[in-house]
Amino acid sequence: MNGDTKETIDIDTKAAGTAGDNGTGDLEPPVFAVRGLWKVFGPRADRVPGSAELAALSPAELRERTGCTAAVRDVGFDVRKGEVFVVMGLSGSGKSTLVRTLTRLIEPTSGSIAIDGEDVLSMDKARLRELRRHRAAMVFQHFGLLPHRTVLDNVAYGLEIQGVGKAQRRAKAAEVVAKVGLAGLEERRPGQLSGGQQQRVGLARALAVDPEVLLFDEPFSALDPLIRRDMQEEVIRLHREEGRTMVFITHDLNEALRLGDRIALMRDGRIVQLGTPEEIVGSPADDYVRDFVRDVPREQVMTVRTAMRPAADATEAESGPAVAPGATVSEAIEAVARSGGPVRVVEDGRCLGVVDHAALLAVVAGVPAQGVAA
């Protein structure tokens, strides 16, 4: 593992192709910066990342030759402040291992991880404890609630182990319980709650410590679809209201598309594509991703920004119904159907382009359309 004792590490801003760029051109330091990260399980795991020959083997070949599994293979990315960063992939692709290495619940084999520029791999035990308790709180699928404690006391638990006084932690817990929609249930025990309500308690407990980043490990996969939908809405609402940074693991593509500002799609320990939902659905990096997103209703993910063409003349640019550039193709289809003609794409009073029947149909069909902006 790392022998690095520096408190901070230099971040190679080009390594992950995304560092520092928060999409607005501003340079904001990332919350997490991960570079060249490996986690190999098995005998003499350290030799795998260092060996070009072993690192190039397929998972099956590697297992056969060395008895090792490379759960995370040479992964690099940034988690930007305020975004929902989704790690998605099929079972066994390495999602849980990757997210657990961020706070060293699992020790990486090699590579670097920084939180707000601070080297996570050189943190001592006390600093790590502080990281997990205050800065990066995890919400697990199995919520790990204490069965004999009330909802309020379960939520206050994280504050209790931080040494916060009783009155103060109960006041804070009550506030967070209300925030996740559990007001009135404070004195119940976990056994008296539905699965969805228990998950809300788990979420409230993580929120109570006011962490900089919330890490969700498939938190909703055990919930039935309606309650799951409810909890997704809850996460979207909390994110909108608080702008808290979130890292969210899921194997469910729809959940990833609904929640993610950006999605890292994993396969066999590697990130095969990292991008916005629209980039992943609209420009899959390879056949694997293309196959993965094949059944996604494109009109609900793609926006008119991708579908628009320049206005043909001043009349087209200046009159008629308008939509915002972030409107989905599905919304624009409705507007075009109602108006019977092209619809303008307008931002801050300026016409960026227009969308018409042909362009919108091309997006739905997944084929390039003539005159559509690249």
Ligand SMILES: Nc1ncnc2c1ncn2[C@@H]1O[C@H](COP(=O)(O)OP(=O)(O)OP(=O)(O)O)[C@@H](O)[C@H]1O
């Ligand atoms: N402690 C371990 N020892 C050996 N191999 C492990 C260990 N933990 C995970 N693995 C292997 O690492 C790979 C990635 O596992 P991981 O749990 O990270 O995947 P995942 O994408 O989170 O899967 P799931 O969605 O099923 O939770 C798998 O092949 C798994 O068998």
